[in-house]
Amino acid sequence: MCAKKSSITYFVYVMISLSLALFAATYPKLNWDMIAYVTSAHIYLGYDPLIAHSMTYQALQAYVAPDTFNILTSGDYRTDMMNNPELFYHQLPFYTIRVLYIACIAIGKTLSLNPFVVSHAISAIATLTSLVLLANIFLNTAKASSILLWALPIVLIPFGLIEVAQYSTPDGLALLATIFICKLLIEKKYRHLFIFLPIAILVRTDLIMLTILLAIYFIIWDKHVIKGYALSAFASLLVYFSVNKLSGNYGWHTIFYFTLVERLNNPSEVSPIVDINIYLHALKRGISRALNDLPLLIYTIVNLFYLKRFLTNIRTITDSAFQRLHTINLILFGYSAAHFVLFPVIWPRFYLAQYAITLLLVIVGIQQTKNIMAVKDPPRKMT
Numbered sequence: 001m002c003a004k005k006s007s008i009t010y011f012v013y014v015m016i017s018l019s020l021a022l023f024a025a026t027y028p029k030l031n032w033d034m035i036a037y038v039t040s041a042h043i044y045l046g047y048d049p050l051i052a053h054s055m056t057y058q059a060l061q062a063y064v065a066p067d068t069f070n071i072l073t074s075g076d077y078r079t080d081m082m083n084n085p086e087l088f089y090h091q092l093p094f095y096t097i098r099v100l101y102i103a104c105i106a107i108g109k110t111l112s113l114n115p116f117v118v119s120h121a122i123s124a125i126a127t128l129t130s131l132v133l134l135a136n137i138f139l140n141t142a143k144a145s146s147i148l149l150w151a152l153p154i155v156l157i158p159f160g161l162i163e164v165a166q167y168s169t170p171d172g173l174a175l176l177a178t179i180f181i182c183k184l185l186i187e188k189k190y191r192h193l194f195i196f197l198p199i200a201i202l203v204r205t206d207l208i209m210l211t212i213l214l215a216i217y218f219i220i221w222d223k224h225v226i227k228g229y230a231l232s233a234f235a236s237l238l239v240y241f242s243v244n245k246l247s248g249n250y251g252w253h254t255i256f257y258f259t260l261v262e263r264l265n266n267p268s269e270v271s272p273i274v275d276i277n278i279y280l281h282a283l284k285r286g287i288s289r290a291l292n293d294l295p296l297l298i299y300t301i302v303n304l305f306y307l308k309r310f311l312t313n314i315r316t317i318t319d320s321a322f323q324r325l326h327t328i329n330l331i332l333f334g335y336s337a338a339h340f341v342l343f344p345v346i347w348p349r350f351y352l353a354q355y356a357i358t359l360l361l362v363i364v365g366i367q368q369t370k371n372i373m374a375v376k377d378p379p380r381k382m383t
Contacts, residue, residue, distance in 0.1 A: 021128035024165030028120035034168030036095040038115045041105035044131025053085040063116045089266045096247040099202040101170035123172030127165035130176045139357050141321040142367040159295045159355040160348025171349035174204040178353035190225050192231035201239045208240045210335045293346045303333040329361045
């Protein structure tokens with residue numbers, strides 16, 4: 001009976017997750033970035049940049065409604081990008097560093113699939129897979145099945161789950177990569193983890209910060225594999241610098257300026273300066289927006305509580321899947337903080353994986369409390 005109940009609970013969870021993914025795939029957000037990613041995929045396949053630019057805009061016009069095409073090609077910046085292939089080409093280093101995402105689009109193109117459909121289908125599929133992995137982590141950590149599991153995908157909706165699944169960006173893959181890293185850590189599958197960490201950099205290069213912060217995890221839990229971690233981290237750094245070099249990435253200053261100050265049509269010909277005043281202005285604006293963002297506020301408050309409790313009990317913690325999850329969650333909190341300091345924006349796509357792991361920790365904690373209470377006060381049999 002218990003096994004049957006567990007199977008039904010898991011089945012309902014998968015159906016909820018599948019429904020959300022299908023909704024996202026059916027109603028995608030047609031963001032401008034997909035134009036740059038699809039063009040990059042064409043270049044990956046060997047097309048000349050000018051031809052790739054023309055192919056992409058022709059395919060876009062055939063794919064979207066006329067009103068949507070006008071939106072994606074109107075305004076000074078977007079008009080320049082459509083009419084001037086050379087200026088457009090200067091934008092691509094911002095995008096070509098997302099190697100695995102673009103490679104997936106390119107593979108879809110070689111299979112005669114519409115590259116724009118592939119660009120947002122990747123996000124929906126990656127988000128669905130992430131939810132399945134979260135359920136597996138819950139079952140392995142809570143040691144029980146529970147309808148609490150259903151709360152995971154539902155509660156994550158206001159935290160940006162649907163948006164990440166709808167957008168043509170690598171953030172769905174980044175969500176999946178981060179959740180997969182957490183799963184490997186909890187299950188102590190370190191050989192697989194050390195192989196995967198450098199690969200994760202090909203998803204989104206900012207994951208290098210998470211890779212570096214994982215040193216804290218191994219110092220606390222598994223010092224005996226620290227050499228393996230060090231080699232993996234070194235390989236990750238090599239991948240990070242190689243991707244940036246080969247893609248001609250402009251560096252932090254240009255990305256910061258482009259993202260938070262002003263869009264640049266010709267970033268390769270401009271060397272923007274981010275002085276202390278520009279940075280502090282952007283940071284102040286980011287903090288102001290963060291204080292008005294309920295999901296981020298909840299996430300921060302909950303993790304400050306967890307951090308206090310962890311530091312209070314650090315000398316007495318015992319090795320368990322739950323405590324490992326607790327440690328991973330706090331490392332992800334540090335990753336969120338580092339990301340915000342470097343780029344003070346509150347876009348959910350940068351924080352969804354962290355939100356998900358914190359929510360998972362809360363739900364597992366509730367389930368473990370229920371398990372303890374059930375042992376202390378088991379249900380009485382009818383006489």
